[in-house]
Each structure stands twice: as C-alpha cells, then as structure tokens.
Amino acid sequence: MEFILNFLQNFWELSIMIGLYVLIGLIFVGVIHLYISEDWIKKHLGGDSKYSALKGALYGIPLPLCSCGVIPLATSLRQKGASKKAVTSFYITTPMTGIDSIIATYGVFGLPMAIIRVLSSFISGVVAGSFVKESYEDIQEEEKKSCCSSSSCCSSSKTVKENKFKKAFDYSVNEVFSDIAKPMFYGLILATVFILLIPNNGVEFLNDNLFIAYILIFLVALPLYVCSISAIPIALSMLAVGVSPGVAFIFLAAAPATNIITAGIIKKILGNDVLIIYLISIIAVTVSFALMIDFIFPKEWFVYTLDSLENESKSILDIGGAIIFLITMFYFVTKQWIKSIFSKKN
Numbered sequence: 001m002e003f004i005l006n007f008l009q010n011f012w013e014l015s016i017m018i019g020l021y022v023l024i025g026l027i028f029v030g031v032i033h034l035y036i037s038e039d040w041i042k043k044h045l046g047g048d049s050k051y052s053a054l055k056g057a058l059y060g061i062p063l064p065l066c067s068c069g070v071i072p073l074a075t076s077l078r079q080k081g082a083s084k085k086a087v088t089s090f091y092i093t094t095p096m097t098g099i100d101s102i103i104a105t106y107g108v109f110g111l112p113m114a115i116i117r118v119l120s121s122f123i124s125g126v127v128a129g130s131f132v133k134e135s136y137e138d139i140q141e142e143e144k145k146s147c148c149s150s151s152s153c154c155s156s157s158k159t160v161k162e163n164k165f166k167k168a169f170d171y172s173v174n175e176v177f178s179d180i181a182k183p184m185f186y187g188l189i190l191a192t193v194f195i196l197l198i199p200n201n202g203v204e205f206l207n208d209n210l211f212i213a214y215i216l217i218f219l220v221a222l223p224l225y226v227c228s229i230s231a232i233p234i235a236l237s238m239l240a241v242g243v244s245p246g247v248a249f250i251f252l253a254a255a256p257a258t259n260i261i262t263a264g265i266i267k268k269i270l271g272n273d274v275l276i277i278y279l280i281s282i283i284a285v286t287v288s289f290a291l292m293i294d295f296i297f298p299k300e301w302f303v304y305t306l307d308s309l310e311n312e313s314k315s316i317l318d319i320g321g322a323i324i325f326l327i328t329m330f331y332f333v334t335k336q337w338i339k340s341i342f343s344k345k346n
Helices: 002-035 038-045 052-060 070-079 084-096 099-109 111-131 164-197 200-208 210-221 231-240 245-257 260-270 272-295 306-311 316-345
Strands: none
Touching: 002 099, 002 164, 002 231, 002 316, 038 052, 038 070, 038 084, 052 084, 052 111, 070 084, 070 260, 084 111, 084 245, 084 260, 084 272, 099 111, 099 231, 111 245, 111 272, 164 231, 164 316, 200 210, 210 245, 210 272, 231 245, 245 272, 260 272
C-alpha cells in the first residue's frame, strides 16, 4: 500500500513539473502548424544544394513530430527530390526536438539544458547530413503502416477549410497530443518506477563509471520508443535520484531518435551507409555534450534532487496545468486502448 501511495505521489509531482509546459508547447505547435505546412517544407527541402544538411536541420528543429510521425514526411521529401543530406539531417533533428519539447525542457530543466538540447540536435543533424554521400537511385515508397500505430502519424493533410483557431486546436490536441499521449503516459510510469526502485549503490556505480553509464543509456534507449517530450520525465527522474546530468542528457537528447523502429526505416529508405553515419553522429555529438555537462559546465546548471522535486513550490497554474494535462492524456490513452481492444475482437 505504501508503494502505491509513493508511486501516485511521485507520478503527480512529475505531472506538475511538466504538465503546464506541455500545454504551453502545444499552443505554439498549433500556431506553427498554421503557418508552416508540409507543402512549404517540401518546397524548401525538395532539392539538392550545398546547404541541404543545414536547411534540413533548421527546418526539423521546431516541428513537433515523433520519430514515427516524421517517416511519411521524410519519405515524401525524398521522393520529391530532396537530397539524402537534407533528409538525413531532417530525420535527426525532427524527433530529437520540437517546439513543444523545447519549451517543456526549458520549463523543467532551465535554459542551459534547453539550449544544449537544441544545439546537440542541430549539430548532430548537420554533421550527419554533411558526411552522407549523395546518390539518386529510385526510391520505393515506404509502407507507412510499418511504424505508425496511431492514425495521425499516417494521416493525409486535410483540405477542408476551417477557422484558424479550430485548425490549430485540432492539430495540437487531436493529432500531436493524441500521438504523444501513450508514450508520455508510459514515460511517466517509467520515470516514477525509476525514482522508487533505483538503488543508491546503482546510482553510485553509474556516477563512478560514466563511460559505462553512457553505453548503458544508449542500450536502454535503443529498444524504447519515446518521443522528444516523453523523454523529459524519465531524464528528470534520473537527475532527481542523483544520476549524472550527462547521463540524463544522453537519454533526453538521443533516445527519441535512436530507437529500433527509426533505425530500420532509415536503413530501408536511405541505406546502410546513411544509417551508420546517422547513429555515429548522434552518439558522438550527444556524448561530447554529456562530457561537457559532467566536466566543464557549472554543476549548478543541472542540479535537481529528489528533495527539490518534492518540495518545490507549486502555483495554481502548475496544478491546473497538471490536471488538464492528465485528464487529456488519460482520455487519449483510454481511447486508444479501447480502440485496440475492439480492433482485436473484430
């Protein structure tokens, strides 16, 4: 009984920490959707130039697409003539960041971590794109259903005219939030369990053997499907129990882009050579930033203990945001579970 109460308390504390910032991020997501369409992206990336990798990274950073949701868009870009450089760079920065996760990262961890996360994503994308060798063999259309389990990942853009507020709301809530609801829910559960179960000697071992810890985090991240925003509570729980901030950063930055699903799709669309460059670039850049976080940057930028998580003052806005966030998340998670149950019966 005590474990359940502690679980619920920590789950609630984490929700308060991130809920309001997720909602604020969704507002910006809706606004961006009004003015940056897929057609606009295709227009600016649908070709090859010496700035392809740079443009792919820049356009991918603010887009709130998970590693699954970026598949149909990136595939379409390639089919429309976008260079491998641009698509590779776009494929890295898009799942690693997004306006929603950038705002949430700033709200939860502070400005230094938010800036470092964006820089890591951008540099990873540019480095990978720059090393990709261009070729123009025919691209077979990717089966979009190979990754997506939710309808909005693979849905086509709507052509029905509607007012701007409704369009922004539908996209940010009924598409983006519905996509991240389940991974966000699982991420909160994993983060809560991590806080409750991680032994002190386990934390000490990780902090005393940072390179082993870095490797373990990549191995943990590989089979997991987490989006850029659902990685936040897990990384927060790592910091809260005393794990090195560099280790927490690696999961925060790299996990959304290094899962098995994404790796398999990149191999199919862009080839083995690009996949190798893709993974090496992400690992090299995120580890470099992790080392700077652990050994160069001021420690006070990244201090976050379990006591601060429990004792931090909570405003009415924080509590209200957490309630709205949880109700909306549970609504979409329950809806997806019910849909899955009925689809199996049929």
